Amino acid sequence: MQSVASQPHAAQPLVAMHGIEKAFSGVPALQSAALDVAAGEVHALIGQNGAGKSTLIKILTGVYSRDAGDIRFAGAASHLTSPREAQDSGIATIYQELNLVPLRSVTENIVMGYEPKRLSVFIDWREAHIRAREILSRFGIDIDVKAPLGSYSTAIQQLVAIARAVSLKARLVIMDEPTSSLDAQEVAVLFGVVRSLKEAGVAVLYVSHFLDELFEICDRVTTMRDGQTVSVRSIAQTSKLELIADMLGRNVDDIKAAGMTDFGGGTAKTGDVLLQADGVSTGNRLRNLTLTVHSGEIVGLGGLLGSGRTEAARALFGVDTLTGGDITFKGSPSAPANPAAAITQGIGYLTEDRKAEGIIPDMSVRENLTLALLPTLTINGQIDRKRERQIVAHYIDALDIKAADMDQPIRELSGGNQQKVLLARWLATEPELLILDEPTRGVDVGAKLEIQSIIRYFVDKGFGVILISSEFEELVEGADRIVVLQDGYCVSELHNPGITENTLVKAIAQHHQQNEGAA
Amino acid sequence: MLDTDAFDLRKYVANNTQTTAVWFALVGLIIFGLLRYDNFGSAYNITSFLNYNAMFIAISLGMCFVIMTGGIDLSVGSVAAFTSVIAAYLSPYGIEVALPGAVLAGVGFGAINGFCIIAMRIPPFIATLVTMLAAKGGALIISGAETIGVDWGSNFTKLGMEKAFGLLPWSITIVAALALVLWLVLEKTSLGRTVLAVGGGEDASTLMGLKVNRAKAFSYMLSGGCAGLAGVILASGFGAGQPLEGIGWELSAIAAVVVGGTLLTGGLGSIPATVAGALLLGLVFNILNFENGRGTISLSAYWQMVIRGGFLFAVILFQTRVTSSRPKVG
CATH class of the missing domain: 3.40.50.300 (P-loop containing nucleotide triphosphate hydrolases)
Known part of the structure; x- marks a missing residue:
């Protein structure tokens, strides 16, 4: 599956990650993952949810430590242990959830941690504002840099994050889903910035699930699946179909053969x-x-x-x-x-995130099951315990929920049984x-x-x-x-x-x- | 004064509306007092007012840093009581020994807070509640639950009872100098900006490579040290270490910080406004005392607390509007 098509930039890799392995409490998240990014290249990293993209990036930037494998950055072995070290060595990351501080000014968000100083102690705010304005003007943005970042649109915030990366003289800028909250015009501005980074010899690692974008600005694309790197392709010599096949683990010919009939x-x-x-x-x-x-x-x-x-x-x-x-x-x-x-x-809606939106871990199976039902179970402000127990017993039986008894805390149940309780919660509302x-x-x-x-x-x-x-x-x-x-x-x-x-x-x-x- | 319809965060920070409001209220109350009461502007009233409130300003300054990181320090009152006893015991050696000794004891408590919060990941509310009880108990143990008289023969009582250069009490002079330094630290150093950034978003700050733990440790140790200073002023001004004092001081400090426009969730705050907030809350008491003295009304201390509560409520209400109109970050 390792199809290494002609790689225009393979000569001088800026980042070389090989045989990366990582497990979280015994569950493997990465197995023999690899990534090569050349200087001045826009490199895409794609894969389905849970393919291991984020984990790989966090290992590269020192947020996580790796279990095995080696990383070379700019020709030297890299052993980063914190985001700060990554920044200092020239890796800047723009996370999907925009890790900036909205309450603080635009200038602060750009220079934070690297403020210009007078007498090497006191921050030179005049200089800091000038620097911030100058960097933003390179992206064609003219805003009041003293205003809090949170008062601007997501697109501006995104560009401020990139401005920070550029001001840190990054040699590699990692962008995680940068366009997911931008409109077409803002995307165009962003792409302009990416291209100017490329011209300046900065490498960009571009994570996105919008395949069209990749064909617009990327040079090469690495595809991951189930914690492994499955292919590295030159974007000029591949097709969307091929990339989708890689992501899903299918054969292109099979997909084509399954005709319209x-x-x-x-x-x-x-x-x-x-x-x-x-x-x-x-x-x-x-x-x-x-x-x-x-x-x-x-x-x-x-x-x-x-x-x-x-x-x-x-x-x-x-x-x-x-x-x-x-x-x-x-x-x-x-x-x-x-x-x-x-x-x-x-209408009932069982959300995708069981832990965050569904169960209340310390409450019992019974309480979790009847949460959505409480209004109808309440008589004069009192919960009708007898009916509640009948209903819970019915669903535990009907759905074969394996719990010691209905008052057992739901966190002690297996994932499957928790999910059945949630399903029962919705079924009990009779949608x-x-x-x-x-x-x-x-x-x-x-x-x-x-x-x-x-x-x-x-x-x-x-x-x-x-x-x-x-x-x-x-x-x-x-x-x-x-x-x-x-x-x-x-x-x-x-x-x-x-x-x-x-x-x-x-x-x-x-x-x-x-x-x-x-x- | 506020254009509530067109309210947004940008204007708020740009113009510091609430901070300005605190200053206006402060000046307004002072003018009101000067016009209404004969002795309000007397040297005696001003001196005793500032001397008494120096302690509260000191702990409010430390509290302000802690709150700006998004934390809370409930231990300051007990720590002040503890350090007042320490200061009283050290008073025979003079203020040169007693002041640093007591402040260091306070910093020690702050260090314990910081350790529990940063290294052991105990929520600030719980961690500082524990230190609050420990300091309270400790103060009672080392003092035998008695007030400890200071050595009047040494220069210790100068701090709380005499004036610097014949102008202002030593206590308020030292606290004012501290406020100036902290103002500079907050506005002009990386450490200060990191404190604000941590409160505005701790994860973001970590990922930006900021020294988050250092900023938090500094804030809690500063708060402890400020409480230590308040303890010294207490012992020096009243001539005794007071193991039973300090009850509810943490709440007064939180109130002063909040009135000064610092967001309880962290990320926004100002040192001058905190000082103004502490002065404002003190002034409300002072004016109610004068009013009682005139005999026009007779408000008990209990009513004064109610009024202070109402004041806080109004400020919190105002702040809730700010936070809810804060732009979301996607």
Whole structure:
């Protein structure tokens, strides 16, 4: 799989990472990962969620220590142990979550830690402001540098972060998803900056899941999958299809071979229209989404990371405000204004992040299970304990939740059983439409099958499910219909039976390929 | 005075609206007092007011640094009580020994706080609560729960009872000098800016390569040292080490810092405004005392606390608006 196509910059690697290994409490995150970046090169690093990109970067910048492998930077062995050392040796990182201090001024955010000084103690603010203004003017930005950073747009903040990197005389600038919150015009400014960095001989490591961008500004691309580096390609000699195949671990020929004929093979048995979304847009990467869910049907949402799957769920559940389009639920036009309204209407949403948004670790199985139900269980301000116990007992039995008893703290349960409790929490509210975002992530195989059969049982009673999953197998086996999203709108729709993993991959890749053909 | 409709963070910091408001309130109250009460502007009132409030300004200064890092120091009152006893015991050796000795003891408590918070990752609220109890108990143990008289024969009591160059009390002079130095540290040194950056975003500061732990350790040790200084002023001004004093001082200090416009969540703050906040809260007491003296009203000390509480409430309300209108960073 190691296809090292002609590498224009391979002669003088600025960064050379080889055989990098890293495990977190026994779970391997990186296995034989490698990365080569040449000076003056814009190098892309891509891969699905959990492929190990972030871990690799954090090892390079000294945030994490490596278990094995060697790193050379500018020809010398590198043993960085802190972000500070990385900065001092010429590696600047612009993190996705923008690690700057919004309350402090633009100048401070640029010069912090490297302030110009008078008498080598007192900060020379005049000089600092001049320096900040000068660096920003190189990017064509003219702003009040004394104002707090937080008063400016995300794009400006992003550029300030880059300005900081440049001012530190970085030889390598690492950008983690720099465009995820920028609009087209801001992206253009950013690319201009990237190009000028390149001209100045600075290497840029560019992490993104927007493949189009890579073809615009990158020279080479390293693809990671499951903690390993699977390919290094010259961007001029590759295609989006090839990159997608690398990311997903498929064979390009298989994808091409799974022709169009397999599409829409079966006819799904469906009831009435349960939910109808027409041209739904939000400010959050969802554009003109049209989606229909019938009762008795599982609709899968497929697509790569950033295609708008989770955003679609958030819009339907009333988390994000619609900027356009209509949602009709059970025949009445009503886009939920907030999650509480969506729940009242009969929609449930199991989020993808179980730990952060789902369970309350120290509360018991019973309390976790009935949280969403409390209002209906309360009589004169008192919780109807008897009914509560009946309901909990019913779901523990029906979903085969393995707990010592219903008062056991949920944190003591396995991941799969925790997930079943969360599923039960939603089922207990008796919704008519359940949105499940990665319902089986981090769950063992046995529990996974059980959860899938619970989902099937639920729809067989005449309800609807929207299933979001990064695992193609789960979508292919579980969904009656798969709607493929890209860049926030539907690009194709597949019907079961007849979908195979290859047809799904083809459908996801197809549109990228078409774009390419047109370009 | 405030244009609440068009309020945004940028204006707030650019114009320091709240800081300005504190100064206006301070000046307003002083003018009010001067016009209304005959003896308000007397040398005696000014001297005793400043002398008494020097202690509170000192602990507010330390507290300000701690709060700017996003932390809290609940131990300052107890540490001041403890160090006042230490200072009283050291008083026979003169102020040259007693002052550094007591301040060092305070710094020691601050170091323990810093260690617990930085190395052991105990939340500041808990860590300093523990030191608060320890210092309180320690003060009672070493003093046998008695006030410890100072040595009147040495120069120790000069600090709390005499004037520097015949102008201002030594206590307030030293505290003013301290405030000046800390102002310089905050505004003009990397250490000071790091303190603010840490409060504005600790993870971000770490990833920017700033010396986060150093800034936090400095803040807690400074706060302890300031409490130590307050203890010396207490012992010197009242002629005795007072193991039972200091109750609620941490709350007065927090109040002064907050009134001075420092965000309780950290990241924003000012030394002059903290001094103004401490003076303002002290002045509210002073004026209520004068008002009681005139016989027009008779407010008990309890009511004065209620008024102080109301004052704090108004300020916190104002700050909540600032933080909620703070632009999100994506």
